[in-house]
Amino acid sequence: MNFKSILNNHVCLLMGLFNKIFGTSRSVEEAILNMVSTSDLMSEEQFWLIIKSSYDKAGGEFEEQKKQLRKLLQRLSLEEIVIFDNRFRQLRGQAHNWQLWGVVYIINGGCSEDCFMDFRDWMIAQGKQFYYTTLHFPESLAEVDTDIIDVDWEGMGYVATEVYESLTGHEDFPSDYMEEEKISGIAWNEETDDLKKMYPQLWARFYVGAAS
Structure with missing residues (x-):
C-alpha cells in the first residue's frame, strides 16, 4: 500500500469518527475532503447581489445585516x-x-489601523454604489448621516470564516x-496639522477640538 492510500485511509477513518461524534453529513465530509485552497474571487456581480440582499433584509441595520449575511452564506x-x-x-x-483613512479619522475624531479596517468592512x-463612491470620493462621507460614527463597524469581515467553521467544524480556512x-497614497501624520491642511472644511466641521 503506497503512502497516498495510507493517507486516504487515515483521512476516511478520522472523518468517520468526526461524523459519529458531531453528526456531520456525508455531503459535508466529501466537500471538505475535496476542498482545495484557492485564491479565486467570486464575481463582483454575485458578491454585490449577496451584500445587497443582506442589507435589504436587515433594513440597513448593521448588526442585523451580519445575521442576514450568515443565513445567505449558509446556502x-x-x-x-x-x-x-x-x-x-x-x-x-x-x-486601503x-x-x-484621513477622512474617516477626521469624521470619527480619530481612527486606529484596526478601526480603519473595521470601517472598510x-x-x-x-453596497456597491456606496463603496465605489466612497473609494473614489472619500470626502463624500461628509454628506452621510453623521450617526455612522456611532456604529460599531466591527464584525462583517469575519462572517464568511465563521460560517465555514460552523458548517465544517474546521478552523483552517x-x-x-x-x-x-x-x-x-500620500501619508499624513496625526501628530502634525497634516489633516487640517488637507481637509480644512471637514476638520472644522467634524474633528473634536478643531476650534482650538
Missing part, C-alpha cells in the same frame, strides 16, 4: 463561501489608502488569497 457551497471571502478581502484591500456592507496590506 452556498463551501467553495463559494471561500471565494466570497476572497472577494471581500480584495475590496477591503483596494480601499491614506486619503480615505462596514463600507463594503453598505482554505484560501490562498493575499489581501493587499500595503497602504497606498
Whole structure:
C-alpha cells in the first residue's frame, strides 16, 4: 500500500469518527475532503447581489445585516463561501489608502489601523454604489448621516470564516488569497496639522477640538 492510500485511509477513518461524534453529513465530509485552497474571487456581480440582499433584509441595520449575511452564506457551497471571502478581502484591500483613512479619522475624531479596517468592512456592507463612491470620493462621507460614527463597524469581515467553521467544524480556512496590506497614497501624520491642511472644511466641521 503506497503512502497516498495510507493517507486516504487515515483521512476516511478520522472523518468517520468526526461524523459519529458531531453528526456531520456525508455531503459535508466529501466537500471538505475535496476542498482545495484557492485564491479565486467570486464575481463582483454575485458578491454585490449577496451584500445587497443582506442589507435589504436587515433594513440597513448593521448588526442585523451580519445575521442576514450568515443565513445567505449558509446556502452556498463551501467553495463559494471561500471565494466570497476572497472577494471581500480584495475590496477591503483596494480601499486601503491614506486619503480615505484621513477622512474617516477626521469624521470619527480619530481612527486606529484596526478601526480603519473595521470601517472598510462596514463600507463594503453598505453596497456597491456606496463603496465605489466612497473609494473614489472619500470626502463624500461628509454628506452621510453623521450617526455612522456611532456604529460599531466591527464584525462583517469575519462572517464568511465563521460560517465555514460552523458548517465544517474546521478552523483552517482554505484560501490562498493575499489581501493587499500595503497602504497606498500620500501619508499624513496625526501628530502634525497634516489633516487640517488637507481637509480644512471637514476638520472644522467634524474633528473634536478643531476650534482650538
